[in-house]
Amino acid sequence: MNIIDLNRNGGIGCNSMFIEIGPFRLLIDSGLDPKTAGLEATPEFSKVPESSIDFIILTHCHLDHLGSLPLAALRNPLAPIFMSKASAFLANRMMRNSINVMKRQREELGIHEYPLYTHKDLQEIESRYLAVDFGQTKTIRKGEDTLKLTLHRAGHVAGAVSVDIEFNHRKIFATGDILFTNLQTLKGADVPQDKVDTMIIETTRGLTKRSPEKNRAAEKERFISSIKHTLEKEGSCLIPVFALGRTQEVLSIIHKSFTQGKIPKCPVFCSGMGLDLVSFFDRISKKTGQVQFNKHILKEMGVKPTPRNLTPGKNPSSKGIYIVSSGMLVEHTPSYKLAASMLGHPTNTILFVGYCDPETPGGELLEANQGDDFLFKVLEFSTKIKAKIEKFDMSGHADREEILALTIQKDPRVVVLTHGDQGARDWFKEQLNERLPNTEVLDPVPLSEYTV
Ligand SMILES: [Zn+2]
Ligand SMILES: [Zn+2]
Numbered sequence: 001m002n003i004i005d006l007n008r009n010g011g012i013g014c015n016s017m018f019i020e021i022g023p024f025r026l027l028i029d030s031g032l033d034p035k036t037a038g039l040e041a042t043p044e045f046s047k048v049p050e051s052s053i054d055f056i057i058l059t060h061c062h063l064d065h066l067g068s069l070p071l072a073a074l075r076n077p078l079a080p081i082f083m084s085k086a087s088a089f090l091a092n093r094m095m096r097n098s099i100n101v102m103k104r105q106r107e108e109l110g111i112h113e114y115p116l117y118t119h120k121d122l123q124e125i126e127s128r129y130l131a132v133d134f135g136q137t138k139t140i141r142k143g144e145d146t147l148k149l150t151l152h153r154a155g156h157v158a159g160a161v162s163v164d165i166e167f168n169h170r171k172i173f174a175t176g177d178i179l180f181t182n183l184q185t186l187k188g189a190d191v192p193q194d195k196v197d198t199m200i201i202e203t204t205r206g207l208t209k210r211s212p213e214k215n216r217a218a219e220k221e222r223f224i225s226s227i228k229h230t231l232e233k234e235g236s237c238l239i240p241v242f243a244l245g246r247t248q249e250v251l252s253i254i255h256k257s258f259t260q261g262k263i264p265k266c267p268v269f270c271s272g273m274g275l276d277l278v279s280f281f282d283r284i285s286k287k288t289g290q291v292q293f294n295k296h297i298l299k300e301m302g303v304k305p306t307p308r309n310l311t312p313g314k315n316p317s318s319k320g321i322y323i324v325s326s327g328m329l330v331e332h333t334p335s336y337k338l339a340a341s342m343l344g345h346p347t348n349t350i351l352f353v354g355y356c357d358p359e360t361p362g363g364e365l366l367e368a369n370q371g372d373d374f375l376f377k378v379l380e381f382s383t384k385i386k387a388k389i390e391k392f393d394m395s396g397h398a399d400r401e402e403i404l405a406l407t408i409q410k411d412p413r414v415v416v417l418t419h420g421d422q423g424a425r426d427w428f429k430e431q432l433n434e435r436l437p438n439t440e441v442l443d444p445v446p447l448s449e450y451t452v
Contacts, residue, residue, distance in 0.1 A: 001170070001198065002451050003416060005444040006043035009033050011421050015065045016043035016072065017174070017200065018053075021167045024140070024147050027056045027076075028163060028174055028200075032067025032098070035357070038111045042068045044447050050075050054142060057149070058083040059176030060160035061090040061244060067098055070117035073125040080130050082138065084151055086159025086290040088131035089280055092122045094244065097273055134161070134190070134290070155179035155188040156396050157245040158284060158291045162191045173410060174200035177419065180398050181216050184252045185281070185293045186245070189398070191406070198452060199412040204397040206424025214393050223392045224257050226349060227321065230388070231264050235347030236319045238387075240335035240362060242327040242354055245396065247274025248281045248293050250323050250353065255297040267320030270298075271306040271334050274325050312340040312381035315348070327354045329362035331378045336361060340376045344383035352391045366391055400424075404431055411436065414452045417443045 006016040006027075014033040019026050025048070033041040053076040059065055069091070073081060083091065095117070102115035132138060134153040139146050151161035156179040163174040173196040180188045230237050241247045251270065257263040270278075282295035306324055307316050316322070316338065324334040339361070342348045356362035361376070368374055368385055375382045407415060415432055417425045425443050432441045444450055 001172070002449055003444065004047050004449045005418065005446050006045065006047060007031075007033075007418075008044040008446050009036065009040070010446050011035075012064060012204065012419050014041055014043050014068060015419060016068070017418065018048050019165075019172070021147070021165065021170070021172070023142050023145050024054050024167065025052055027053055027072055028176075029059055029065040030056065030067075030069045030072035031062075031064040034064060037105060037109065038113050039116075042071060042116065045072060045075055047447055047449075051077065053079045055079050055140060056081045057151070057163055058087055058091065059154070059163065059174070060157050061087050061094045062157060062177065063094065063098060065177070066091060066094060068116065070095065070121040070125055073128065074117075074121060079128070081125065081128050082130050082132055082149060082151065084134065084159040084161050084290060085131040085288040086284045087161075088129045089284050089288075090159060090244070090277075091129065092126055093277070093280060095122055152192065153187065153190040153290075155181065155183075155186060155398075158186060158281065162189065164192070170198075171196040172198045172200070173412075175202050175403065175406070177202055177204070177396070178398050178403070179396050180402050183249050184256065185249045185291050187292075193406075193409050196410045196412050198414045198416065199407055199410055200416040200418055201403055201407060201428065202397065203400075203403075203417050203420030203424045203428045205395065205400045206420050206427040208395075208400065210393065210399050216394065219392045219394055220253065223351060223353065223394070224253070224262050226351060226390055227254070227257070228263050230347070230349040231266055231321075233347050234319065235345070235349060235387075236315065236342060237321045238335065238338050238342050238348065238350045239321065239323045240327050240329050240339070240350070240352060241274060241323055241325055243273035243277055243325045246327060246354055247323060247325065248278060248291075251278070251297060251301075251303070252293065254321060254323070255301055258301065267318050268301045268303045268323065269306045269318075269320060270303050270323045272325045274323070275305070306334050306338065310337050310341045312376060312379050313344055313383055314341055315345055316341055327352075327362070328356045328360040329365065330360055336376070337379075339365070340379050340381055340383070343374060343385055343387050346386040348387035350387055350389050352389075353394045355395065365389060400427065404428065404435070407432065408435055412439060414440045414442060416452070417441065
């Protein structure tokens with residue numbers, strides 16, 4: 001079997017793995033690197049000749065896995081694209097948004113190759129989406145040969161899958177982005193524990209050690225009580241969230257806390273793509289059961305759109321809970337504007353529930369101290385940090401020990417490391433060398449071909 005990691009930038013980057021096994025040639029994912037822009041952000045497809053891919057697998061709809069799918073699909077016009085049923089609902093919705101963002105960046109940053117694809121391209125490739133149930137095995141034929149493909153529930157986000165490939169009794173398992181814990185809106189991963197020959201693992205949290213007192217259940221309770229305390233002192237809560245998955249999960253947690261009396265009832269505001277995706281989640285829930293979400297909770301909570309007339313430094317006119325994207329307070333987003341309004345007031349709390357890149361305003365805010373000056377560059381507004389800033393470890397990725405345990409259980413001959421910074425990959429390599437001394441651990445150099 002041959003593999004090439006097409007993620008030219010390494011790290012988490014733009015995920016895309018080329019695999020050749022027997023006569024079959026396939027791609028797992030085709031992402032965009034959120035840390036860079038233009039063609040630099042896309043996988044290096046030139047490493048694989050055009051029209052040579054037999055099929056593509058999409059693990060889930062985060063843009064670091066999905067964002068360049070039309071490029072891979074148009075280079076390989078006959079390749080079907082396998083994905084879960086929920087992903088088939090979400091993929092084009094996510095990429096339509098991506099086209100709009102690219103169009104804006106073309107104007108603002110002068111990136112001439114943007115948008116990398118059009119709405120028409122999306123329509124064209126949609127006919128090749130093959131939605132597969134979790135656990136259902138597809139047999140793919142090429143000449144006399146057959147390959148078996150099974151997608152398993154991977155938790156992480158609506159529709160996320162791990163991938164099982166079997167060819168001539170040789171099994172390959174790719175975790176994709178994976179979470180074992182059950183969320184309120186999403187069941188955790190359900191993957192087989194059987195032995196495999198080759199395992200491709202995500203290493204996102206390789207450098208993150210979870211302290212026992214910060215287990216997921218405790219973090220959720222701490223999150224709820226922080227909201228309660230803020231509301232009790234007549235402050236407002238800003239919860240910056242990613243649109244896909246996290247918005248709906250936070251809405252659902254708050255709804256449940258209202259009904260259980262853990263949080264006093266108050267106005268709830270939500271806007272942006274996260275609010276848009278609420279109807280998608282409702283539909284996916286009803287049609288596939290791959291998420292658990294009912295949009296009526298918004299009506300029950302009286303969720304309102306975020307007010308538009310915000311002034312930096314001035315609290316929004318109504319107190320309450322604001323659940324808005326982006327999760328990292330990226331400039332020009334509702335969460336960025338609301339943070340500029342709310343940060344200078346000591347009764348407010350900003351609650352981060354997901355990862356913030358250190359170079360984003362969210363990441364900078366998490367690094368800063370109370371009383372520091374904080375500059376909202378694009379608003380040309382500076383304020384002292386007076387609101388409480390809190391971070392909760394409610395990651396959508398499994399803890400490193402859980403992925404390590406699964407790998408030991410599956411006892412592969414070869415492990416391929418993906419989706420992690422260098423230090424995170426190194427932790428897995430060290431642990432696996434110690435725990436599975438007969439297993440080869442490969443941390444592939446991007447764009448190099450390996451025979452394993
Ligand atoms: Zn993901
Ligand atoms: Zn990812």
